[in-house]
Amino acid sequence: MKDDARLEQMAATLAVDGYHLTVEESGAGFDVRITADPETCGDCLVPKKILVTMLQPILGVDADAIRLTYPNDSQPAVGPE
Numbered sequence: 001m002k003d004d005a006r007l008e009q010m011a012a013t014l015a016v017d018g019y020h021l022t023v024e025e026s027g028a029g030f031d032v033r034i035t036a037d038p039e040t041c042g043d044c045l046v047p048k049k050i051l052v053t054m055l056q057p058i059l060g061v062d063a064d065a066i067r068l069t070y071p072n073d074s075q076p077a078v079g080p081e
Contacts, residue, residue, distance in 0.1 A: 001060045010058065019045070019071075029065030030055075042071035 002025075011021040018040030024031045032055060036042045045051065048070065052063050059066060 003058050003060070006058045010054070023059070026067070029061060029067065030059050031067050031069070032059075033069045034071060036071040040071075045070055 007021075007023060014021050014034065018037040020035045020037075022033045022035075034045065048068050052066050052068055055066055055068075056063055
């Protein structure tokens with residue numbers, strides 16, 4: 001079960017550094033996208049595997065149900081990389 005309060009906390013934490021988090025339910029999983037302000041480093045986030053591990057308890061799903069896209073990705077990743 002998705003924990004909206006913790007998800008909002010994560011979004012607020014990312015926003016401090018110029019990142020923006022969007023999460024959309026898609027079937028049994030989630031499409032998670034992080035975008036960056038123009039002056040923010042698009043490659044300076046933790047590795048995807050780590051962020052997916054952090055998102056699992058917040059979204060209440062297994063890692064393979066989280067499709068994470070970072071600012072400099074051309075296509076969404078399926079599960080952790």
